[in-house]
Amino acid sequence: MYIMINMKKVLRPETEKALLEAGFSDKEIAVYVALLSLGKGIVTKIARTASISRTTTYDVLDNLSQKGLVKISGKEPKQEYVAESPERLEKFLSEEIEIKNNSLNKVKYIIPELFSIYNTKEIPRVRYYEGIDGLKRALEDTLSKGDTEILASGGAEDMFEAVGEGYSREYFRKRVEKNISIRGIASGDSGTMKVAERNMEELREILIVPNDKFHFSVETNIYNDKVLNISWKEKFAVMIESKEIADAQKKVFELAWIGAREMGRK
Structure with a gap:
């Protein structure tokens, strides 16, 4: 006689959630828990205990066996499956993390090569950002490539009000860390005058x-073949990635730069 178990009652919700987040499916959890409670058993017994079809149970047991959580004893038709100690679960996940970390390191190494063949010249892109978090993500994009220059127009006061002076100062620090200079035309509000005190340290040249x-x-902000427009008051941003549009906006900026410089001389 086989006794069916209710996985929902056997496991605490937190335990089930942890297993799901670790990458196990509902069926894998059901079969794994069933086998843990049985210790060992043939497929029919495990399937009925887990309330899953026998055919599906074969597939799930095969997956769990590959993960080292189940071992097979004997041969068909008396083949039994034996649950490994739960400690094996931690070992399996540690091995998976190590494999993923190794893969991540390899991918980091080949990213420059992939970028060299990545064709963005003929595919203009438009991205939309909304809310405070969206504004921050938009700003972070301007830091995606170091040793560059950002051409900008704006004012610090509205920026401070939208994302906070603390975050803004941290953004400036990251920009300097990546050796990204900024050349800009800024409205002479109180925030801008405050920021201007650290122009040299923060790689900033501005005309007020x-x-x-x-x-x-x-x-x-004009940078890396991109044009980013940020509405601090309405809290949204639009980024256009297009070499043609960026080049055009750079020319407009340079004309404005000449005009702002002449205005400063009067």
């Missing part, structure tokens, strides 16, 4: 224009 005439509530 009168805030009453040229207040930039939308910030524009």
